[in-house]
Amino acid sequence: MASSLDSSLVRHVAHLARLEVSEEEVARFADQLSSILNYMEQLNELDTAGIQPTAHAVRLTNVFREDQVRPGWDQDRALQNAPARHGEFFKVPKVLDQESA
Amino acid sequence: MAAIDAIFDTASAVRSGRRAAEEVVGECLAAITAADSSLGAFLHVDADRALAQARKVDIVRRQGAILGPLAGVPLAVKDNMCTTFGATTCGSKILNAYHSPYNAHVVEALESAGAILVGKTNLDEFAMGSSTENSAFHTTRNPWDGARVAGGSSGGSAAAVASGMALGALGSDTGGSIRLPASFCGVVGLKPSYGRVSRYGLVAFGSSLDQIGPLTRNVRDAALLLSVISGHDERDSTCVPMPVPDYVAALDRPVQGLRIGISEEYFGEGLDDAVRSAVEGAIEVMCRQGAVPSRSTCHT
Numbered sequence: 257m258a259s260s261l262d263s264s265l266v267r268h269v270a271h272l273a274r275l276e277v278s279e280e281e282v283a284r285f286a287d288q289l290s291s292i293l294n295y296m297e298q299l300n301e302l303d304t305a306g307i308q309p310t311a312h313a314v315r316l317t318n319v320f321r322e323d324q325v326r327p328g329w330d331q332d333r334a335l336q337n338a339p340a341r342h343g344e345f346f347k348v349p350k351v352l353d354q355e356s357a
Numbered sequence: 358m359a360a361i362d363a364i365f366d367t368a369s370a371v372r373s374g375r376r377a378a379e380e381v382v383g384e385c386l387a388a389i390t391a392a393d394s395s396l397g398a399f400l401h402v403d404a405d406r407a408l409a410q411a412r413k414v415d416i417v418r419r420q421g422a423i424l425g426p427l428a429g430v431p432l433a434v435k436d437n438m439c440t441t442f443g444a445t446t447c448g449s450k451i452l453n454a455y456h457s458p459y460n461a462h463v464v465e466a467l468e469s470a471g472a473i474l475v476g477k478t479n480l481d482e483f484a485m486g487s488s489t490e491n492s493a494f495h496t497t498r499n500p501w502d503g504a505r506v507a508g509g510s511s512g513g514s515a516a517a518v519a520s521g522m523a524l525g526a527l528g529s530d531t532g533g534s535i536r537l538p539a540s541f542c543g544v545v546g547l548k549p550s551y552g553r554v555s556r557y558g559l560v561a562f563g564s565s566l567d568q569i570g571p572l573t574r575n576v577r578d579a580a581l582l583l584s585v586i587s588g589h590d591e592r593d594s595t596c597v598p599m600p601v602p603d604y605v606a607a608l609d610r611p612v613q614g615l616r617i618g619i620s621e622e623y624f625g626e627g628l629d630d631a632v633r634s635a636v637e638g639a640i641e642v643m644c645r646q647g648a649v650p651s652r653s654t655c656h657t
Contacts, residue, residue, distance in 0.1 A: 319594040
């Protein structure tokens, strides 16, 4: 079965990733992404009926710890790489009044 | 190149007082000063910090305290492992000014074993590459032949160890980044099984594949470094809670009956004759001592 990505899906993905793409690029990426998906679909030709699923090489489930209060970093240490700070906070460019997602 | 001391011998010489840590560390720093402007193995060297720590080891020894298994041993770590000294750049100008607020698990482990970190080694940017030509800062050259690459992405670590600028180093391996440069520079490199070594403080490339491992001048040193960095760390949830065997002691076990998988795919077209005969020679040595070769192919 051949997969294909239509141009509206490419535009949606580009929007989610905050990428600006031209109409030409939308067409090109739709082609390229479709051919990648088709390549991966070769896996569907394999008969995996009798094969145990392997999600991960390491057999670990539910790695939890007790929810205990522990000492953390002080604010100066946590903010030491901040390009700009406002008192005890990271200062970042305003993003919320742009086109809403 | 002059003979370079093994980690194992150096650590025991420092523990017994036959050698001062300050002198051992000073030798590596001198090697860096002499050769690194042409090799480019390091992105950052902190000589003052290394010498101060070495002096501390010597003082502790004179006071009669018990020293760790790597006391006074000058080592280097790849610059995608977080250290509170110097920057942690991953070979990228994006992180040019990033100063980690914490140390990676492996850095804590090496330093609590007494090792002296002389600096941070070069890599392909964010570990994505196989030659260490793709660092944003400079290319690392092969110590055996400056016209050749050191391999990558842990090329700085491999070149530093091959040239005696550190007695051992750590690299990280996602798809060959320890094994390739180790092979290119003629040192031992080991990618541990996934989950053996905590990735806490390793800047991720492929989180389900990344592992940190040693680059050393001999197998015994690799076993020693592996035993120090291995083990459970709850800060990496994929790190396995299994006991760490005595890797150094395990080296004395015979290979009699050991089954060695040999995949035909590695011996295909384009394989250099010198490489083929070296690998075949190693298989022969193992088999003469009783190991059993098991040749297989992925094609069915």
